[in-house]
Amino acid sequence: MKQFGSFRLDAANECLWRGGEQIALQPKPYAVLRYLVENPGRLITHDELLDKLWPETYVQPQILRTYMLELRRILGDSLDEPKFIQTLPKRGYCFVASVAEGASHSVESGSAPIVSTAALSAQSKLVGREKELARLCVELQQMLSGQRRIVLLSGEAGIGKTTLTDALAETWCCNSRPQPSILLARGQCVPGFGSREQYYPVLEALGHICASPDGEAVCRVLLRMAPEWLALLGRQPAQVQNPTQLTSTDMRHPGNICTTLEELSTIKPLIFIFEDMQWADDSTLHLLSALARRRGPAKLMIVATYRPRDIAADHTLRRVRQDLMLQRLCTEIVLEPLPKADVLALLSMELGIDAPPPRLVSIVQHHAEGNPLFVISILQHLIAQRLLFRDSSEAGAPWELAPQAETESAIPDELAQMVELEICRLPEEDQRILEAGSLMSVAFPAWSAAAALNGDLMEIEEACERLARNAHFVQHVGLDELPDGSRCSFYAFTHGIYREVLYHRQSESRRARRHIRIAERLGDMFAGREAHVAREIAMHYEAAGDQKLGVQALRTAAEYALARQSRTEAAELLERAEHLAASANHGQNGSGVIQLTRNSKHARIEHVPAHKAN
Numbered sequence: 001m002k003q004f005g006s007f008r009l010d011a012a013n014e015c016l017w018r019g020g021e022q023i024a025l026q027p028k029p030y031a032v033l034r035y036l037v038e039n040p041g042r043l044i045t046h047d048e049l050l051d052k053l054w055p056e057t058y059v060q061p062q063i064l065r066t067y068m069l070e071l072r073r074i075l076g077d078s079l080d081e082p083k084f085i086q087t088l089p090k091r092g093y094c095f096v097a098s099v100a101e102g103a104s105h106s107v108e109s110g111s112a113p114i115v116s117t118a119a120l121s122a123q124s125k126l127v128g129r130e131k132e133l134a135r136l137c138v139e140l141q142q143m144l145s146g147q148r149r150i151v152l153l154s155g156e157a158g159i160g161k162t163t164l165t166d167a168l169a170e171t172w173c174c175n176s177r178p179q180p181s182i183l184l185a186r187g188q189c190v191p192g193f194g195s196r197e198q199y200y201p202v203l204e205a206l207g208h209i210c211a212s213p214d215g216e217a218v219c220r221v222l223l224r225m226a227p228e229w230l231a232l233l234g235r236q237p238a239q240v241q242n243p244t245q246l247t248s249t250d251m252r253h254p255g256n257i258c259t260t261l262e263e264l265s266t267i268k269p270l271i272f273i274f275e276d277m278q279w280a281d282d283s284t285l286h287l288l289s290a291l292a293r294r295r296g297p298a299k300l301m302i303v304a305t306y307r308p309r310d311i312a313a314d315h316t317l318r319r320v321r322q323d324l325m326l327q328r329l330c331t332e333i334v335l336e337p338l339p340k341a342d343v344l345a346l347l348s349m350e351l352g353i354d355a356p357p358p359r360l361v362s363i364v365q366h367h368a369e370g371n372p373l374f375v376i377s378i379l380q381h382l383i384a385q386r387l388l389f390r391d392s393s394e395a396g397a398p399w400e401l402a403p404q405a406e407t408e409s410a411i412p413d414e415l416a417q418m419v420e421l422e423i424c425r426l427p428e429e430d431q432r433i434l435e436a437g438s439l440m441s442v443a444f445p446a447w448s449a450a451a452a453l454n455g456d457l458m459e460i461e462e463a464c465e466r467l468a469r470n471a472h473f474v475q476h477v478g479l480d481e482l483p484d485g486s487r488c489s490f491y492a493f494t495h496g497i498y499r500e501v502l503y504h505r506q507s508e509s510r511r512a513r514r515h516i517r518i519a520e521r522l523g524d525m526f527a528g529r530e531a532h533v534a535r536e537i538a539m540h541y542e543a544a545g546d547q548k549l550g551v552q553a554l555r556t557a558a559e560y561a562l563a564r565q566s567r568t569e570a571a572e573l574l575e576r577a578e579h580l581a582a583s584a585n586h587g588q589n590g591s592g593v594i595q596l597t598r599n600s601k602h603a604r605i606e607h608v609p610a611h612k613a614n
């Protein structure tokens, strides 16, 4: 630890100490301070600081002023009479206090600092997620005090589960820490392996810690307690001096593995990150359950990521999770979509600029809805299509959006393919129901899917309910009251992209047929009061390409709007009708246009023959 004045800079935990008080620092101010403290007594130019802290990224130099202000406030320093940071106008800064090497302050010393969120996010390219990091920190603190922790980290594909665990891992295992105070290893579940390879992620994680600087100690424990695992890891020949040491622990019993992992956690606190548990084998899941249920203290933490949508109703993970949650033996951190401010920060980071073009955020958000993988993919797509471009490749050159960016930006192919793969994993009947749902808008009532498919409403409603319960593409959002007084559930797609992909994967003729059935069902349900739903009916006929019925429904809708004194709406509907009629009768005679004619008191709708239309 570097010591200056009454402060100590704690590189292990990336924070600052004043006596026994831990002062949290944001990652960048911390990095600035660290660089100054590590280079005391000399001029550090603006360029040098910018180069060191933002390599290969253009950053406005003014940002340094902001950080210095922040650091001076924390250190109680002054610009005029600096005790620590001296500003050398137009040149840079100099750390003027003397710096001494202080005693190190490790996690095992037991005295205080354990983890700070600033430390966790310092090295990773992580945007936002402060709340989730703070929760991980609390879990980590508890683990370091001897309480075993099981943390589930869940969220849809691309939401940032791995990125968050990377932030955790980097802090403890990055190369600049030759002796991490924690053993941390990752085990990846692989689709298809679950049914064949028992304990696949556990073995992978053990393999990692065997190869770590603490590998020898780890191997010694495995040799004593689980020699067959050592053999499985391919480490036996080098380690086993005396084959009689092999006491053949039966590793089929989770209890034995629990004891072994607990023993490993006495070498150093142990974190296992198991990724994508939706593909885990049952043995690993039962191990998770067994570990959580054991009572003795252990500095052991499992972080298990999974996609809720990909676990079927009968998946072991679902049962294990439910049991552990009920008994409060595990915690779950659910990753929600990033808020708009974080999307903006992510775009800035990806583009290497301070502020992205104002329209860009709304275009990206329109499709991505806060999913960081989607944000990045859409951004790359816009650049590839030259809808987002800059005239020079020089760092700092401004990005510009093409005027047609809003209308021409579409879902990138790879993203659509990713969603398509997810859809294909569902039974065919469910795929058809979701396709039918996509014909409405982001939300649809079950009756519309039943109408589109000519199917049984009750069965379709049950299927939607099941899909919603398993977080498969849709969620239940309410009830639709039908004209006959009955009620029917309403569902919404959890992501607009799902709806779009589901809509476009249907052939045009199939889609048209389904749209027409919905329009007809609406007409039947509202018989005698068709005008109330004429706008919706028109939308389906338009989408089906039936211009004649579309124009008719739009006229009815416009008349209805007019009857309600909604002249603007009526005019808009008529304009649409006009367009539709024009496209239907392109070049044909007799169609004319529909016009809203006005006199001083009344407005009415008239069909104007083509030869009289203006």
Ligand SMILES: Nc1ncnc2c1ncn2[C@@H]1O[C@H](COP(=O)(O)OP(=O)(O)OP(=O)(O)O)[C@@H](O)[C@H]1O
Pocket: 125, 126, 127, 128, 129, 155, 156, 157, 158, 159, 160, 161, 162, 163, 164, 276, 307, 346, 372, 373, 376
């Ligand atoms: N908070 C974040 N800040 C910056 N980038 C992020 C963030 N979250 C995710 N990303 C980016 O989004 C992409 C997808 O994230 P990640 O791989 O962590 O998702 P995931 O939830 O693990 O997905 P999967 O379920 O497919 O494993 C990554 O390329 C990552 O760089």
Ligand SMILES: [Mg+2]
Pocket: 161, 162, 163, 275, 305
């Ligand atoms: Mg992942």
